[in-house]
Amino acid sequence: MAPKEYAEKHARPSNSFSGCSRIKNYEVLGKLGEGTFGEVHRARSLTTGKIVALKKILMHNEKDGFPITAMREIKLLKLLDHPNILRLEEMATEHHLHTKDKKKRANVYMVTPYMDHDLSGLLENPDVPKFTEPQIKCYMLQLLEGTRYLHEKHIFHRDMKAANLLINNQGILQIADFGLARQSHEDVPVAKGGGGVGGNREYTTLVVTRWYRPPELLLGMKAYTSAIDLWGVGCVFGEMLVGKPILAGDSDSNQLKIIFDLMGTPNDSNMPGWRSLPNSEAFNFPPRTGTLHQRFREFGSSACNLLSCLLNLNYQERWNAIDALQHEYFKSAPYPAKPGEIPTFESSHELDRRKARGQKAGLPPAPKGGTVGMGPNGGWGDANGHHGGNDGYGGGYNNRYNGSRYPPQGGHRNGIPPPPPEAERRPAWRRDDGRPDSRLPPRLPPIDYHDGGRPDRPDGYRSQSREIDRPPMPRNRQGGPNVDTYIPSYGGEGGRRDDRRRRDDRDDRGGERRHHDRERERLEYEDRSRSGRTRSRSHSPARDRDRIRDREPMDREREREREREVYRR
Amino acid sequence: MSHLFNPLVTAEQLYQRRTHNDLPVELQDRIRFDTARLTHSAGILLRLPQDITAQANVLLFRYWTVDNLRDHEFNDASAATIYLTAKISASPRSLRSVANVYKYLLTADHDSSSTKSAPHSYESHARGYYFTEGEYQSLRGRLLTLEGQILNALGFNTHVALPHPLAITYLQTLDIFSPSIPKHAATEISQRTVQYLNTALMSPQMLYLTHQPPSLATAAIYLAAKEVGVTLPDVEWWEVFDCEREELGFLVMAMGSLDAIARGYQERDGAKGMITRMAIDNENRRSSLETDNTTPRV
Structure with missing residues (x-):
């Protein structure tokens, strides 16, 4: 296609800087969820009649203006257009009636199509029968199509997981949640090209939810490739086959262990160069072969084969999306279903359940974040191209990202959440009562790479950062594999607040810092281990009240997690 | 993903802004x-990469086609766009830095070339650039309000495609860097091309809002080659770059005339410094008093 023709076909309406639409253009039909990512409303567009989801971007800490992470996510989403990527239809604003009050800013909403379920919720939903093979194939094809598109556009999603895959009642699957995504500088994957060579540039390793995190990331590789997303796709595939997450590690070292249990321990032939990865010294597993083929035997050889291609320890040989789409699994009977052929299920939302229990929906404002991006004195920028000021830019956004994904609010509503009942204190991965929210693993530990670190700044920009003289990857370094950053704590959470406060105390440097970082990380893990899915959009109905009870503190935890979520690109 | 293309201004937007304006x-x-x-x-002064500054320029002009020029002080709008553009880029700058730089630039006696020869004590300079906390806070408030206004006006569409990288590719395609062309000529032609593109950012005709990057790049190359005296292919080579003859002609005229426009401004009131909204308001008020014109101008 000639460039001009292409441009004409893809040109956005020429009036596309004509401003946001007003919230008045939408008839709000009710709240879908709250807490997990701010408020989400289902609404009908008065102009098109279409049902949409409105995600409110929270603006609390306005010290540096509009939240940067939300802004970057919006910018990225606006450049994407694919049937299997959640579309950002537009931005809508809601103005306060009395705009005289300067403090009160307009509310900003992201408008996306309304999707009935997320994959995680769908798998968990007791009313939804186990996925059939044609259904799994159908979802997988769409997931791979979306992934292929992203990678072709030089985008790493970096948070591939079932909870981020939205599905509607037309059987369409869409990849959502681009809060961790970034544009890469690698060559795009090519057919038969595997996962690419990488090494062009280093990125932060603080990405991808643990259960979906590939071994090279767990081992601290920074010059990773788009293959990290394919590992996640493999995990999701396994999850659809089995009905629950297949690699649910309770710590980083445990995660590696169960990966190696499944895929075999790494050696120079199945994972060349693994010994040179930063965290590898810490690991010493007796050589074993993987159990994948036994574990997934019942799903047939081609399913097993595809899974092993996606979960290849060697990222260079891990299949890319282009090749995976051509896998024999999709070309053998039973053939993939068409999206329209998949039965529909009634969606349900978290809030409905809460309402049923007569809980108040209102949430208190979030606590203010700690330091803010810039140093207090600003400055003129120095010769190296950093701005003056003693804090990196990104760092300040840690606590403040409050975009659609990470609404901090609600974190302290009832003070410290009560410890879950004794019976609930089993390790998450052993629970067999369906999949409560708590079962999703922690996201990653936000060390402060994102600011000084931001190892992947395209222009090599580094703020004068404490990171520079800090050894890389504090996690797992000390004490080897047995000491993990994650310490399960299902019980009292009394100390946490204090630690949180310390976390905000970011000015201290040097010796103490590292301690804090570790401490923070640990907390991060704790929080996240209990925090659940990141989407409430289509959670399956809870099976019983106990589960719901179990969940309440989690919502708060999750919110707190979000609040702390860093912007780590 | 239309990385390479920009949303353009509509004719109606242009008309509205230019005529329905006092x-x-x-x-x-x-x-x-x-x-x-x-x-x-x-x-x-903020040591921003030129592409960020260029994007800021484009975003500001886009903003002004949606909201009225007079809604905010002009230099505030400039500061807010540059802050916003840097923020979403890989080289963010702090509000404080932005504030300092603008304060410096707007301090009247800095720009006029006469001060360079006149001995000025650093102290008196420094006092001029000093921000009181109150001043800074009020500026910060204004800039953040403006940031919201700009995002709202642009519908959060902050992507700007620039013609600069395209121009380099086009020059390569045209074999400018081949051994047959003297090296200094090749260097000069690429420099001139980039200079034309950067100057076009300031064009009051808002060329970056009316034309797509390929056309801008083509026109800049055309002008540069002409100036340096490098002969380009005899055929209508611009068509290869999706630029039609008429469009090329318009852009060449527009880019070429910018020099004269700038000189004109310089001659008329070169030392006056930046126009401010306040000055315009004052002027209006004064003239309405003088003519005893009771109808409000604003």
Whole structure:
């Protein structure tokens, strides 16, 4: 296609800087969820009649203006257009009636199509029968199509997981949640090209939810490739086959262990160069072969084969999306279903359940974040191209990202959440009562790479950062594999607040810092281990009240997690 | 993903802004030119990569086609766009830095070339650039409000495609860097091309809002080659780059005339510095008093 023709076909309406639409253009039909990512409303567009989801971007800490992470996510989403990527239809604003009050800013909403379920919720939903093979194939094809598109556009999603895959009642699957995504500088994957060579540039390793995190990331590789997303796709595939997450590690070292249990321990032939990865010294597993083929035997050889291609320890040989789409699994009977052929299920939302229990929906404002991006004195920028000021830019956004994904609010509503009942204190991965929210693993530990670190700044920009003289990857370094950053704590959470406060105390440097970082990380893990899915959009109905009870503190935890979520690109 | 293309201004938007406005068209042009130049200077002092500054210029002009030029002080709008553009880029700058740079640039006696020879004590200079906390806070408030206004006006569409990288590719395609062309000529032609593209950012005709990057790149190359005296292919080579003859002609005229426009401004009131909204308001008030004109101008 000639460039001009292409441009004409893809040109956005020429009036596309004509401003946001007003919230008045939408008839709000009710709240879908709250807490997990701010408020989400289902609404009908008065102009098109279409049902949409409105995600409110929270603006609390306005010290540096509009939240940067939300802004970057919006910018990225606006450049994407694919049937299997959640579309950002537009931005809508809601103005306060009395705009005289300067403090009160307009509310900003992201408008996306309304999707009935997320994959995680769908798998968990007791009313939804186990996925059939044609259904799994159908979802997988769409997931791979979306992934292929992203990678072709030089985008790493970096948070591939079932909870981020939205599905509607037309059987369409869409990849959502681009809060961790970034544009890469690698060559795009090519057919038969595997996962690419990488090494062009280093990125932060603080990405991808643990259960979906590939071994090279767990081992601290920074010059990773788009293959990290394919590992996640493999995990999701396994999850659809089995009905629950297949690699649910309770710590980083445990995660590696169960990966190696499944895929075999790494050696120079199945994972060349693994010994040179930063965290590898810490690991010493007796050589074993993987159990994948036994574990997934019942799903047939081609399913097993595809899974092993996606979960290849060697990222260079891990299949890319282009090749995976051509896998024999999709070309053998039973053939993939068409999206329209998949039965529909009634969606349900978290809030409905809460309402049923007569809980108040209102949430208190979030606590203010700690330091803010810039140093207090600003400055003129120095010769190296950093701005003056003693804090990196990104760092300040840690606590403040409050975009659609990470609404901090609600974190302290009832003070410290009560410890879950004794019976609930089993390790998450052993629970067999369906999949409560708590079962999703922690996201990653936000060390402060994102600011000084931001190892992947395209222009090599580094703020004068404490990171520079800090050894890389504090996690797992000390004490080897047995000491993990994650310490399960299902019980009292009394100390946490204090630690949180310390976390905000970011000015201290040097010796103490590292301690804090570790401490923070640990907390991060704790929080996240209990925090659940990141989407409430289509959670399956809870099976019983106990589960719901179990969940309440989690919502708060999750919110707190979000609040702390860093912007780590 | 239309990385390479920009949303363009509609004819209606252009018409509305230019005619339904109480400012005379010449004055609007002047404001656009001055503000773009101010943004450019600020970008240099903030040590921002040129592509960020260029994007800021484009975003500001886009904003002004949606909201009224007079809604905010011009230099505030410039500062807010550069802050916003840097923020979403890989080289963010702090509000404080932005504030300092603008304060410096707007301090009247800095720009006029006469001060360079006149011995000025550093102290008196420094006092001029000093921000009181109150001043800073009020500026910060204004800039953050403006940031919201700009995002809202642009529908959060902050992507700007620039013609600069395209121009380099086009030059390569045209074999400018081949051994048959002397090296200095090749260097000069690429420099001139980039210079034309950067200057076009300040054009009051808002060329980056009316034309797509491929056309801008083509026109800049055309002008540069002509100036340096490098002969380009005899055929209508611009068509290869999706630029039609008529469009090329328009852009060449527009880019070529910018020099004269800038000189004109310089001659008329070179030392006056940046036009401010306040000055315009004061002027209006004064003239309405003088003529005893009771109808409000604003």
